[in-house]
Amino acid sequence: MTIKKTSSFTDISTFSAPSPSGRVGVGIRLGILFLLLSQFSFAQKKDQIGTETVNVVKPYTPTISDAFKVKETPSLDEEGNTKKETVKYTIFSFPVASTFTPSKGKAEGVEKEKQEHLFKNYATFGVGNYGTFIGELFVNHDLNNTDYVGGMFRHHSSQGGIKKVELDDRFYDTSIDLMYGSNQDDLSWNVDLGYQNQIYNWYGLPAGFGSALSTQDRLILVNGIKPQQVYSTISLGGNVAFNESIFNKMSLKFSHFSDTFESSENRFYAKPTVQFDIMDSAVKTDIIVDYVGGSFKENYSNTNMEPVKYGYTNFGIAPSFVMQKEDWTLNIGAAVFYSLDNQNSNNKFLVYPKFNASYKVVGDLMIFYAGAEGNLEQNSYQDFVNENPFLSPTLNIGPTDKQYDIFAGLKGKLTNNVSYNIKGSYVNERNKALFKSNDYNETQTNQNYAFGNSFQVVYDDMRTLSFYGELKADFSKNVSFGINGTFNSYTNDFQAEAWNLPTVKINSNINFNITPKWFTGANVFYVGERKDQKLNTDVVYLVQPSPFILPSYFDVNANVGFKYSDRLTAFLRANNITNKAYEKWLNYPVQGFQVIIGANYKFDF
Numbered sequence: 001m002t003i004k005k006t007s008s009f010t011d012i013s014t015f016s017a018p019s020p021s022g023r024v025g026v027g028i029r030l031g032i033l034f035l036l037l038s039q040f041s042f043a044q045k046k047d048q049i050g051t052e053t054v055n056v057v058k059p060y061t062p063t064i065s066d067a068f069k070v071k072e073t074p075s076l077d078e079e080g081n082t083k084k085e086t087v088k089y090t091i092f093s094f095p096v097a098s099t100f101t102p103s104k105g106k107a108e109g110v111e112k113e114k115q116e117h118l119f120k121n122y123a124t125f126g127v128g129n130y131g132t133f134i135g136e137l138f139v140n141h142d143l144n145n146t147d148y149v150g151g152m153f154r155h156h157s158s159q160g161g162i163k164k165v166e167l168d169d170r171f172y173d174t175s176i177d178l179m180y181g182s183n184q185d186d187l188s189w190n191v192d193l194g195y196q197n198q199i200y201n202w203y204g205l206p207a208g209f210g211s212a213l214s215t216q217d218r219l220i221l222v223n224g225i226k227p228q229q230v231y232s233t234i235s236l237g238g239n240v241a242f243n244e245s246i247f248n249k250m251s252l253k254f255s256h257f258s259d260t261f262e263s264s265e266n267r268f269y270a271k272p273t274v275q276f277d278i279m280d281s282a283v284k285t286d287i288i289v290d291y292v293g294g295s296f297k298e299n300y301s302n303t304n305m306e307p308v309k310y311g312y313t314n315f316g317i318a319p320s321f322v323m324q325k326e327d328w329t330l331n332i333g334a335a336v337f338y339s340l341d342n343q344n345s346n347n348k349f350l351v352y353p354k355f356n357a358s359y360k361v362v363g364d365l366m367i368f369y370a371g372a373e374g375n376l377e378q379n380s381y382q383d384f385v386n387e388n389p390f391l392s393p394t395l396n397i398g399p400t401d402k403q404y405d406i407f408a409g410l411k412g413k414l415t416n417n418v419s420y421n422i423k424g425s426y427v428n429e430r431n432k433a434l435f436k437s438n439d440y441n442e443t444q445t446n447q448n449y450a451f452g453n454s455f456q457v458v459y460d461d462m463r464t465l466s467f468y469g470e471l472k473a474d475f476s477k478n479v480s481f482g483i484n485g486t487f488n489s490y491t492n493d494f495q496a497e498a499w500n501l502p503t504v505k506i507n508s509n510i511n512f513n514i515t516p517k518w519f520t521g522a523n524v525f526y527v528g529e530r531k532d533q534k535l536n537t538d539v540v541y542l543v544q545p546s547p548f549i550l551p552s553y554f555d556v557n558a559n560v561g562f563k564y565s566d567r568l569t570a571f572l573r574a575n576n577i578t579n580k581a582y583e584k585w586l587n588y589p590v591q592g593f594q595v596i597i598g599a600n601y602k603f604d605f
Helices: 022-045 215-223 381-387
Strands: 002-004 051-053 121-128 132-142 147-158 171-183 187-201 228-242 247-259 264-278 281-296 308-325 328-341 348-362 366-377 400-415 418-437 455-476 479-492 504-513 518-527 530-534 546-550 553-563 568-575 583-585 594-603
Touching: 121 568, 132 594, 247 381, 264 381, 328 366, 348 400, 381 418, 418 530
Parallel strands: none
Antiparallel strands: 002 051, 121 132, 121 594, 132 147, 147 171, 171 187, 187 228, 228 247, 247 264, 264 281, 281 308, 308 328, 328 348, 348 366, 366 400, 400 418, 418 455, 455 479, 479 504, 504 518, 518 553, 530 546, 553 568, 568 594
16 A cells, blocks of 8 residues: 655554564564664655655554453561551650740720719709899718618799889799608618799780770779789609519609699599519509599689689509510500599599500611500699699689590601601590680789789690601710601680690700810790680770780790819800790790809719
8 A cells, every 4th residue: 555644753563574583583673673763864854755655564453462350369468567566655844944035915005084973962053134043952862871861952033024014023933852762672762742832923914904094093903913823832752663573663642732812732643553474575554543632712703702622533544565576566555544523423434545566667767656545634723833823723623535646657767876756646635724814804803813814724625636756966976956846736626726725836956065164055946826815805895705816936045054173064044035025825925035144063972
């Protein structure tokens, strides 16, 4: 066959041939190998590969030799495979001297703020224009490891001087409270004894009062009015709390309230609480006993000096329990009251809901809450005076049946430093108390509160739709801000208007710590329009009833303080900075721009 070479490498097939002898054969093989190597070397030098003819004498037949499997396991008798001997040894230790001394690490120092000392006692003193004087004194002393005794004295007074006010407008408010208590391992208790004296004046004569009279007669009439009213309160109360008992706590309070017109009222309130756990749920039960009873020397409209008496005793029980599951918290309960009218034998059995729930929509960032609650609210002469001190001592006193308050809202945090609360509610109340101006009473001119310069209490069945919003922000350790607002819509059944209730109330405050020594703050509040009514505003002429609209008003207050030391702080307060003599109540303008300067001193015995 003919093979054409296509590369510089030649495929060489070797084959064997018989030789005459071993030496000759070897020589022949060496000669052939020499010729082949010469030919290969010569071929490498050629630039081009030619063709040649190779005659194969015998074809190549490859064979595979047989494989033989080892049938025996070889015996290993080397020295390394012999059985190991057990070696026993001991370590002889001896100390080695070393001159190396490691350096001790030094902990990094942390700057700690100096903890402010908490004093147990303080005294505050301040004076201002309008003859204003304020004073407070609080003392507390530990008798031993468990018992303590304390006291509080408060005084706030002004000598009046409101522009265009013809009657005496001074006021005094002084109170003193004494307490004794004990904190033990199994229970804590305290007893309080207090006395308060308040002096106010009915200085709010109607606009144009006595205009039909001559100047001299009018002056005689006005100068003859002695508008002073004095309130006195004696109170005794106490609290008991048990640390490990089903009987959780109890509150008791008795108060006697009277005035200079021989009005008298007694109030007793007791509220024990029982609490225990059932299947990981806390069951709480409040037991309520609320009594109020009193009398007024006369009725505002009568002439026979007939006294007005009232008395109510409310017994209530309010069980509730709390359920928590994942992001839900439920407080389910109810309140049952039995109300006794001690004067008219008009007794009532009342049931109220006590339900509220909350759900964490987005952790603490957004919490949804809703509920329905009701209550029997015991009204009293003392509570009314604390809200409006210009009442006539001729009131009708009765409880308010707050049937339900349905509410829902969202609260949470916008950031770590900003929190919010949005709430909407609908309240249904029977016998809700409203303040309304008294008419001029020609048959009671001997009474200093009967010239249209006092207020009465009227009752109505009302529904109130309310929206509330609040925003609080702590911008830093030294700056805080807050604002809240309430918007109300009232529906009355008997009265023409929701007397003296505003539809809008907004309050805002901001506080700064300027330096470690200086601080300041401001408060602004807005009250919307209110409505009131009088039948007769003059001594002679009868005026047809029509609502009076009290204008809305802003009140701006500010304060600045200097911390001289841990004990002594000086302050300056400015109230009603806009100097507006707005009327909080009809015909009762307030003091204008007020400045009070004072100091606070803290101390220990």
